[in-house]
Amino acid sequence: MANEQEEKDRYTEFLKNLSDEYKGEKCRWLRFLLCDYLSESLLTNKDVFAFDLFNQIREKNIIKHPEVNLLSEIAEVTDVAAAKLVIEDYANGVKRGRTLSPYRKALFAALIDVIPGDFRKLQSSYELDRCCFYDKWDLVLHLEIKGRLDNTKEKIKQFADILSDKKAKDKLSNLSTLTETRENLQSTSSVEQLGVYAPAPKELNRKNFNAMLLKTSRWYQARNKLTMLKLLFTNDVKASKEFDDVKSLFDALVESRKIYVRNYKYLIDMVKVTDTRGVVEDVELLSDANKDGKITSFTPYRLTLMKMGNALSKDEAKEVGSLYDVPQNAYTDQWSLIMHLERTKNVFANGAREFVEDLKDIGLHHVASKLITTNKRSCSPDVPKSKKKKKR
Structure with missing residues (x-):
């Protein structure tokens, strides 16, 4: 037991050392690369540092000692030599666990090349208030959070067309091709062998995900299921008894990252647990609730x-x-x-x-x-x- 605690403490020290290499703009890189795993409040908090971000994904079991796969990939993508050395020095590092999606890596590579002039063009084209965004990373995070940019070919192209920098446009063009390839191969058995990232159905971007949540919440609200869901979610959102409607309860689950665009199994388990499969008729994306499968979201x-x-x-x-x-x-x-x-x-x-x-x-x-x-x-x-x- 003592040895296990020592290893955990050593991992904490390793994360502190690694966070020292991600300050200033590099911390914004980190926030951007980890945005699929972090809550909106954390993403928009300018007072959050690298170690806070690492701690958050550790609490969510996205990383745990002695795994370094995700962290090692971040160091490679950002090409921070000192971060690579910190990971190399952590001798117990094991390369397993979650990784970054090809979409996230390719978009990061493209944004590195976005020039100040294009940053201003993006502000203007998306009708964003200039005083709210001081760099391209915060701007793109805002677009993703609001569903105005995601891994669909149309939105990537819309974003790329605004830019004048050829390097960034070329990388976004490659990203668009990657997205199209992923969509074509998503239903084939060779997807995993080819290493193509195949998350949620291709039609589920952030906008449609929000629409799915709205339709699902309406279904449960209309059937007076709020108290039932409060009991189910007691340990997943703070002060669940204070929520006055199903939609606000779902919003809290999104905020705590229990559900997000790439993973809504929590909702599928919810349907199974509550035996409310009638919702599938109104919300087709929850159809997996009609299939056999282990419930892992609840104790x-x-x-x-x-x-x-x-x-x-x-x-x-x-x-x-x-x-x-x-x-x-x-x-x-x-x-x-x-x-x-x-x-x-x-x-x-x-x-x-x-x-x-x-x-x-x-x-x-x-x-x-x-x-x-x-x-x-x-x-x-x-x-x-x-x-x-x-x-x-």
Whole structure:
């Protein structure tokens, strides 16, 4: 255990040393290259330094000791010799884990060549306020965040047509060709062998992703599923009880990078867990929810609570509320009741035996069975573990 902690501390020191090589404009390079993994608030915060960015992706398990693949690739793309040496000196570095997409690398290579005159042309063409952007990196990040630039051929071409610098235009032309090739090969089995990046469906750019979220949130809002989703997302967004509608809840998930353009499996798992596959009829991009596949976005404990909520009727929820002296104004349905019981520590992942017996006593065997099944194997980190009694 001590050795493992020592390795983690050594990795932290390694990240500090590496961050020292990304200051000033180089920090903006880093922010740009990592933007697929970072929240919008972090991307737009000018007081964030390189080590903050590394810490953020470490907390999200995008990098972890002793992996250096993503970091090594950043050093190569930015061609920072000192950063390469820091990585080389970290002897335990292992080249595995996530990497940068070809789109991100190619766009970075093109932006390096964008001249000040073209920067001003971009501000004018995209009708951006000049006082808001002081360099090309912040400007392009803004365009990507707002969905005005992404890895679609049309938007890359629109961006390239504004530029006058031949080097940048040529690189963007190559990027456009890469994008077209990726789209043509995306459905073939040879994509991985050719090394072509194949993320979400080609029609899913940031604009369509936002449209998907809007349609999905409308579907759940129209069916009064807000409290159900609050229970499901309790550990994924801060103060989920404060959200007044499904759209604001989804916005918080985007902000925390639980869902983003290249990965919306979280939403697919959400549909499976809540057994609301009817949403697929309105939101075709969620069709994978109808396929078999392991649910990895939520803990067994959280799944148990969802099963319990699905098993309880509103009248039965009132019975459970009365059993635990929960004021009727403290909940509106079975989902908000379960949230209340969770906050007051009446439901635990490994200590629900008494709760199960209480449900049986009032005749709710079908609800108790939902807890019994999962309690035998549930070992969730998001709830307190019950203390084991010593054998006499």
